[in-house]
Amino acid sequence: MTAEASPADISHLTVAVLGGTGDEGRGLARRLSLAGHRVIIGSRDAGRAAAAAAACSGGPLLSGAVNRDAATEADIVFVAVPWEGHQDLLTALAGSLAGKIVVDCVNPMGFDSRGAYPLRVAEGSAAEQAAAVLPGSTVVGAFHHVPAGLLLDPEIERVEMDVLVLGDDRAATDLVIALASQIPGMRGIYAGRLRNCGQVEALTANLVSINRRYSAHAGIRVTGVWPPLR
């Protein structure tokens, strides 16, 4: 599996989800395993990873491992760790992640009495930070806005929203777009180069505001574009 693979090659990938014991990570692992992929939830603790994999109603090829083993095994690696641990974890795993597509899903966000707000990131965005510390990997930003509650809910078959996919490598963004579009109701949309990922990550703070005002699990759809829904 290389960044040059065509979107037709996405069946039966091995996917790692680093930080996969958190809500967003478990939700992504669940949906990607239900789409037929072998998925490894990564965690600092192998036991917690295995417990998370067993408890989230995923597909048959869902397992858990320590982050490094998950990264080593995988064709493509999702990063769903808390922002606080982002740089250190990726720096530590740079060798295992070299030559792979790394999909950064992290939203650097703070909370205070007035709600959520985006944190300033020196590199511009979490995804650009990942690209800076992983020069041997192909970094894609995606899945920032998908509510974990919807991904984890066994009652919800279709996750009706779009996934904005950002990156500088066409083959890699095409692959992640195809992966997102395998989840029923979901559609991957190319949304620009990595330098335009900061505002996409930050928009999560707006979705938090929307959720509070409307008691919702808000997502977004892009109107006026042609990629069809499954």
Place this chain on the structure above:
Amino acid sequence: MTAEASPADISHLTVAVLGGTGDEGRGLARRLSLAGHRVIIGSRDAGRAAAAAAACSGGPLLSGAVNRDAATEADIVFVAVPWEGHQDLLTALAGSLAGKIVVDCVNPMGFDSRGAYPLRVAEGSAAEQAAAVLPGSTVVGAFHHVPAGLLLDPEIERVEMDVLVLGDDRAATDLVIALASQIPGMRGIYAGRLRNCGQVEALTANLVSINRRYSAHAGIRVTGVWPPLR
């Protein structure tokens, strides 16, 4: 008309659109005048303002004036000037805008060979810059993502997208939400405080990327929220 007005009071407003001779400004003026409001296109040149008003197939109560007269006449003032002239124009009109709702629609954006990218704004966003230079006004950020081409197209009756509305004054954001929702197909959605407006403005760069990739006039819808469409 004050910021304390209820959403029920939005019939027959007088609306100014500063920078209203640009595509976005004419488009907004056209749709708001078709919704039944008296709309004044503002420009540095009264003749150009009148010509723009006459040429954009708007409602019967659409006219043009110099920016200062438009601001003075209006109950609510939209700002659709190029980013380059934003601070100077608002500073010059601060007296005329005092006590009014100012709806900032400006996207600080640059373009280079790789496409569009957001410009860094010292105040955080164009809307926060407006709030800084207009301490006597109530600033709302909205209408950042609506393609001018759709607003101006007489063949398009329904503009099928949501308008993210940001601000710190509930009555003012409610009013702008109600105004947006008067345009057929469009829905105003509260999307957070003014401090979260920067990423909403910047997201326009992503929509430019989407438009290039998919040959589209992309907008966004928020999924999972309850305000009904008209």
